[in-house]
Amino acid sequence: MAPTVKSDFLRIIIERGFLADATDLTALDEALIDGPVTAYIGYDATAASLHVGHLLNIMLLRWFQKTGNRPITLMGGGTTKVGDPSFRSDERPLLGPEQIQSNIDGMQQVFARYLDYGDGKAMMLNNAEWLDGLNYLDFLRDIGRHFSVNRMLSFESVKSRLDREQSLSFLEFNYMILQAYDFLEQYRRYDCRLQMGGSDQWGNIINGVDLTRRVLDKEVWGLTTPLLTTSDGRKMGKSQGGAIWLNGDMLSPYEFWQFWRNTTDADVGRFLKLYTELPVDECDRLGALQGSEINEGKIRLANEVTTLLHGAEAAASAEATAREVFEQGGAGGDLEIVTIGADALPVSVIQLLSQTGITASGKEAKRLIAEGGLRLNNDPVSDPQVQVDAGMIGDGLKVSVGKKKHRMVRVG
Template sequence: MTDILDELQWRGLVAQTTDEAALRSALAEGPITYYVGFDPTAQSLHVGHMVQLLNMRRLQQAGHRPLALVGGATGLIGDPRPTTERSMNSREVVAGWVERIRAQIEPFLSFEGDNAAVMVNNLDWTAPMSAIDFLRDVGKHFRMGTMLSKDIVARRLASDEGLSFTEFSYQILQGMDYRELFQRHGCTLQMGGNDQWGNLLSGVELIRKTEQASVHALATTLITKSDGSKMGKSEGGAVWLDPELTSPYAFYQYWLNTADDDVVHYLKVFTFRTREEIEALAVEVAERPFARAAQRALAGDLTTLIHGQKATDGVISASQALFGRGELRDLDEATLRGAVSELDSTPVAVGDLVVDAFVGSRLVASRGAARRAIAEGGAYVNNVKVTSEEQAFTSDDLLHGRYAVLRRGKKTLAVAAVS
């Protein structure tokens, strides 16, 4: 296998490290123990977290030992955001989110073998600590000038919102986590996004001062789109890993819609495809962009990774069926529900006129336009051509007793659904 640091650099994932030569040497001599932290600030991880999850997997496959930290303590505080103070969630809510996120992390790692992963929760060592112990044993090693100079802190202090002492203290807690994992597990590398660089260094410095030891930090590149916008957002908001929040169909479509300018980079960042495979797909993008082979590979790989092969097969079948290249009635209810969840919709009941559903779903602007679409042979219900402007919905039109897929022409879709 290629040197793991070279591999990460080829994939465009390394923004900065503490001492690249020392880190490269440690990885080569390894195995080393490394960690990544995930705070439960929502009930699910989103696609932005996949960069760290996949990097943890890459390092484990290279023989190193991962510690996955779910921040039951830091999740109660909240890492400072660029603009406003985070809302504090109750202890019960955060504890529930910890368990959900642990379950999402586990499939990415192996918990068996010589380099078995370990799951940890920083509430275990933070909760028993008194305020006096925290200030004497940890806080005294942090200097205000250094803390105030960190980019996110400086920006928040200059804003109208300001910055509370609670969020200001977050960097101390993260530094304490690294030291605790160094002491308990011999952890010598922390990874995180480049926007976390200041927090990563907090732990490196705390260990240097209190343990007289040198450890490493690696910040990964923040993934953006070629137009400069943030990756991981759809029109409906964040793209979640939880299928109840983002359906497998919507998840697949998000990646399928990747721009040609972004897709090769995303294949490097988010898949385990080899250099040869990615280079071949890059040629496809350049020579046959209309085929979208790279996007299909990206969407298929990631949907299978997160939701399983069966879900991916169902999503592909649904995509074909929506546009008349498969049978809608063969789709199970969950797959169909996910497939139509992003479409414009209108309520329907047995006996309602199809022309009214076309207007209500905004497939057409008026009843007159709906009648013209029918007369021209361009109106469909469940891929069956509508032949009469007086046609009404029957119970047989409602797939799974609820949904009727409407289509105008070849590509314009909507759904009528029993409310």
């Protein structure tokens, strides 16, 4: 049964499925009613773009701002130099300052699409501002003394690593102290009283809540979102072709739209609630559609999510292209969906043509390629030795001959 809350923010996120856990929901609810409250989510700069796995918490920040509060996006310019060990089997590669800054520049492009940073409504900070200048001995004496190694070892993110007898470096072990210090420092500077994040960050968030109470005798809170998997058990944001990036120069708006269009039937209603701003009743209606009618929900999901990130024009263009190429086969042609077992991959493009029924023989396939008549995802193929693997197929590989013969190949 969902907890009873009165603040707009908590009511909305509980109704839409964002809440996994919170440190003191009643106290947080009261603070939000009195509001506004400042909250942050941290993002380490480990790649040049955020990916779909980050989108849940970006939407959480968006709802936080839309309900009258102030969100902080904290760039991990300092903590990225250490690397978060949470639920990893090995140490993250250490990045240099120039690469970290380049990654931050790439990540910042996305947040401006979801949050309003004008007139201090939202803030973008970098924890290098306070971490880079720390004096090690002073930090150990003033902050480190508040941490129990016994308790740190009990956190699941650390314990699971040690239980598997996988090395955890002293550098990584310090990460949770630095993240806790981030919370303390943002409270001091910006009256930030709430840290939010995925449920894998629960231990790190608790550390920050405890540290702020110990050092400043102030009450702050933590809130986590569930770690999402699709209904068929895959980690949200991952496809066989790799990460679904949010930056348009790393993944085109069309490919991003297609990712959502290919959502499994059972996930449509849930994803509409989490990744769009459609009313909950409409999300439930679309998610309950059956048979081919569920495609209405998938297209609405793809359009809404793509509009938020890339704009309405990009979403409309993606839908128009998809309707022409995939649903109608393009120029009046037909599109047939073909499923290939993962154990049958990789295959040569010659074998692929035979398996999809586009050509009757290898000789015909070679002739087709030699004449420039074959395209994979609209790119011409000139080499008959090309190997097609699961990574190339991704969420769907379009095989086209001319303008009227198409196959959509998927891994089953």
